Amino acid sequence: MERILEQLTGAGYERVAQVTTRGQFAVRGGIVDLYSWQAPLPTRLEFFGDQIESLREFDIDSQTSVRDLRFADILLGAADDQGATVRDYIGRDHLKIAIEPEECFNADIQISAGWTEWGPEDFSGAFQDCEIGEFAIGDLMLAEAKRAQFAARLREWRANKAKIIIYFQTEGEIERFREIMDEKETLDSVDLVEGTLARGFCFPAANLVVLSAAELFGRLAAHGRRRLRRIERHRAQIDFSELTEGDFVVHLEHGIGRFWGLQRVGKDEVLSIEFADEAKLYVPLEQAYLVSRYVGVGKKSPPLSSLGDAKWTRAKKNAAASIFDYAGKMLALQAERQTHPGHAFAPDSKWQTEFEHSFPFRETPDQLRAIIDMKIDMERSQPMDRLICGDVGFGKTEVAIRAAFKAVMDGKQVAVLAPTTVLAQQHFEVFRQRMLDYPVRIEMLSRFRSQSEQKKVLRLLREGGVDIVIGTHRLISGDLVFKDLGLVVIDEEQRFGVLHKEKFKELFKLVDVLTLSATPIPRTLYLSLVGVKDMSTIETPPLNRLPVETVVSGYDERLIRDAINRELERQGQIFFLHNRVQTIDRARDRIVDLCPEARIEVGHGQMDSDELEAVMARFVSGKVDVLVCTTIIESGLDIPNANTIIIDRADRFGLADLYQLRGRVGRAEHKAYAYLLLPREMMAIGAARKRINAIKQYSSLGAGFRIAMRDLEIRGAGSILGTAQSGHIMAVGFDLYCQLLKQAVAQLKGEKLRVRLDVDLRLDFVATNEAEFVHLGPQARIAAFVPSSFIGDASLRIRAYRDIAEITTNEQLERLMRDWRDRFGSFPSAVDNLFLLTEIKLAAARSGVSRVEVRERKLMLTRRGDFILVAGKFPRLVAAEIEQHLGEVLELIKKL
Incomplete structure (x- = not known):
């Protein structure tokens, strides 16, 4: 066992208390946990003396074993003393084929340093260029006007005795394709295959035609659909025991203090907590359950409690009373909705099933659960009121689209409300694209439409000529009348004003309401609200999402230029984050000098709201290459084409903020990059450097960052619960708030809830x-x-x-x-x-x-x-x- 530990340390593995990411190992008695560089899951070795008694894989979140192994490969990954180039691995007599060779050298700036001895031109000189043939396939989109054209192409290929293979992502797509083509052409000699192919090609030399559903249905599906992990990932409950020195903590009996680490008092180990007036309290480890990490909803530090003061008891009582009222109101609201008669939607129609099968991605488990919950609600006779929480790009919109389609299939109209014109425009385009092959009329009401266009839409809504209308708060103005409204989808409700929210309650009391929120909700709060609010959470990232590559560097204009140019070469867009409004124009001018061919604009919070919205609209539509901006970056927007973010003066941001900003990129199937720039003098020292190293280390999705992400979520919890409740979270801390909420809900429902054994x-x-x-x-x-x-x-x-x-x-x-x-x-x-x-x-x-x-x-x-x-x-x-x-x-x- 000792020899294995020495080898791991020598190979660059880091010894830690608990394994959370690759390249780490932990030792607890006869148990060694290690996460090999190449392994999908970490490995647990159980020793008896020097013999391995058991070998198993375990889950990072729960830290428990998931399956036994007969053997495991541990990649030591130690660097070889003798370096080698690619050429050393290729014999003279081998055939070498390089497709788009320049991509080999543009993929990542970090490999460029390795070409000092053998340059790209030297490498490519060893290869002979040759043309394989024409791989273009042209426009095959199966819109109504083009179906006859496609049928003609099909006949032409078959006359030439070509082998024709068409790849579809799902069985539903195959059925849909058969139905579309039946009238036009027999498909006997065409192979319809279920599989993943991003784009098709023709290979005349082999008389082969290979097509993909992406081209046929007019959308290029994300490729590289990854298999679901063997374990359904669940986010671990908030672990408030992850305490570091200097953290604010809540002691259940004494209030808010500051944790100063573990100390020995005599031979006993205790938690040292400082309260007001430098008073110290030593808590024995066996009473550690009385202490939890304090997390409020803002960044403001809380005042320390005084030991023996009655203020803390009063704060707890006030919070408990207010939480009880809040839970009571929510339950009353729910009960009131249950008494109102609503429309019970019919079970899924054949078209609904086909429509859902045509979804080009595989649904995540969370997404499927949310869809099932939504349909159960819609098919009941009481009006639905469901909240769906999940990060941008996690698939909330698809849930809303399926709900809207279900409502339209039942003859009802749908209203989709968004807080900004840009977000409304984005929803309009996504809804239209998804329902392209179906007789569903979708319109938009916003400032992007002229007065005459808006009047026409209003008339059609009254007459029932519009099935789905998408817009901003314009949808709740007095002149808008629906013929038969059945469903309202509200996106980012917390970003609407109080008056708008009151109007929602008044207008939509008897219709089904589906609310979407990009604010992730903490698991503890979610569990506390179960039974009070109908909620679905989507926590699983899409299967094709790649981790963001993080590069840490001193401020370097050559690096900035290369990063921007590399993104532009692949037709992508860039965020350049400069968080000082006073100097943001100077930052823009520097970028213009570095990349004169790029289309560059500025966006910040002190601009006129209409002007900022126009800038964001141009960026979303791809008319701007580089957005030089502050942290105003629109949180609800999905900009899959923006895959590089450069953060100037990254040392001025906290860990949680850096994580959130980095999450603005990496939403498509392309590799995304985050460049964190520090002043040169800070590259080697200081807490900022530690923060940056931490974010670089945990580039994989969801790895580490448990505290940082939870802090963010908890700040967002205030927007879900409202301002009054945020004050109580500030007063007693989030952990205690959730306990009190859970108790209040149980008490109001007449249920027994035992938080801890009172013996x-x-x-x-x-x-x-x-x-x-x-x-x-x-x-x-x-x-x-x-x-x-x-x-x-x-x-x-x-x-x-x-x-x-x-x-x-x-x-x-x-x-x-x-x-x-x-x-x-x-x-x-x-x-x-x-x-x-x-x-x-x-x-x-x-x-x-x-x-x-x-x-x-x-x-x-x-x-x-x-x-x-x-x-x-x-x-x-x-x-x-x-x-x-x-x-x-x-x-x-x-x-x-």
Whole structure:
């Protein structure tokens, strides 16, 4: 085992407490976790002495094993002393074919340094150019006017005895194609195949024609559809025990303080927390569950609480009362909607099934779940009111499109509301493209339309001549009348004003409402709102999404020029982020000098709103190559063609902000790049450099960044809950807010909710920490704690105590024991006893016992304020061995 650890360190693997990304390993007793550079999932090795007893893969989020392995390849990845060029690997007698050879050298600026000895021209000189043949196929889009033309091409190919193969992404596309072509042409000699092909080609030399559904249906589907991961990824619940020195924390009983790390007091390990007036509180590790990381909804630091002050108790009471009212109003609103008669939409029609089969991508599990939820709601007789949360590009719009199509198939009209004209225009184009082959009339109402066009749309809406109308708040003005409105889709509701929201409630009380939000919602809040608000979350990124390549550099104009030119060469667009309005025009001028051929515009928050919207519209439509902007970058917009972001003075942004900004690119199937530029003098030092290194390290989707992403989500939670509730999140912290909300919902619904076991244990023969056990010795006490020899990392031990404190059922206890055995190996007796103490608490809670005390072998049990006596006496522990006493206590409680 030691030899393996030495090899891993020598090969550049980093030793950490918990493995979260490739190139890391962790050691816990006889267990070694490691994430090999090439592996899809990390590997867990369990040793018995120097022998590997078990080998298994585990999931990063839950840290638990998912399947056993017979063997595993570990790529050490150590650098070879002797370098080699590509030429060394190619023999003189081999045939070499390079398709678009310049792409080999333009793919990534980071490989250019490796061509110092052998330049591109030297490399390409070894190859002979040759023409393979014409691979063009022309425009085959199956719009109505072009179907006859395509049928003629098909006859021509068949007359020449060509082999014809057509690739379709789904079985539904094949059926749709058969239906379209039946009237025009027989398809007997054409191979219709289910598979993935981005574009078709003709190969005359082989008399072969290969076509793709992308060309036939007029859309180029994203290629490289990746298989679903073997494990359905679930985001881990917010782990507020991830504490670092200087973090604000919430102590359940004392309020908001500042965490200053773990310290030794005597032989005991404690959490050191500072409160107002520099007062210190030392919290034993076994009480770590009382402490959680403070996260508010803004960036403002909270005031520290005073120890012994009644202010904290008042803040908790006020928050609890307000949360109770808030939950009550939400439940009342839900109940009121249930009493209103709505339209029950019919089950899916044949056209609906075909329409959904023509979707060019594979739906993610979250997306499918949201679609099913939406359809169940629509087919009920009560009006739907569902919120769908998910990042931009995660597939919320497709859910809305299917809902709209379902409504139109049932003869109803649909209104789609967007907060900005640019977003409305984007929805208009996407909806039109998706429904191109169906008799659905879609119109738009916004400032992009003339007065006469708007009047015509208003008339058609009244007469029922428009099926779907898309627009801004213009859709809620008084002159707009629908013939038969059945569904309203509201995108980014939190960005509409209060008056608009009140109008929504008034106008759309009896119709189905589907609300979309690009603000990801924290899992804890989601679970707290279950049963109060109908919500679906889409957390799985699309299958074709690639991680963003992150380059960290000192400010370098040559790098900026190369990055912009490289993106322009592949017809892409670029964000250049300069976050100071005062100097943004100077930044624009520098970019103009570097890339005079690029179309460059400026966008920032101090511009006139109409002017900014016009700039964003030009950028979305591809009329601008480089947008020099502040952090105003539109969060709801999907700009798949923008795949490079250059962030000037990246040191001025926090980790969470950098992560969010980097997420603005990488939404198409193309590789995306984020360039983080620092002042030259900061390249080697400082906290900013650490932040930048962290974001560079975690370039894979969703890896690491748990705290950063959650901070972002929690800031967004304020926009979902509203301003008043944001104040309470600020006052008591997000973790406690969610607990109080969950309790309020359960209370209003008349359900029992046990947050933690409320049983007081006082056993004079048990040592619940290492210091006490060492001081009194094994003759006087038995150990019941998590020893540092079992879980070495302090933050993992804090998490372990929190996990145990949150157990409320025997099933949870058994699951936790399984997880710990898997992650940490065989239990020492101290951990066995700790689980036995939890079992005693569970048994006591079931029997209504609130306190279990043992004093000099006398067992004193308290229920509803009274002692429980057996034959008028306290029961006594009779076993000779002290190790057997816990088992005795458990059996005596069970007999109750």
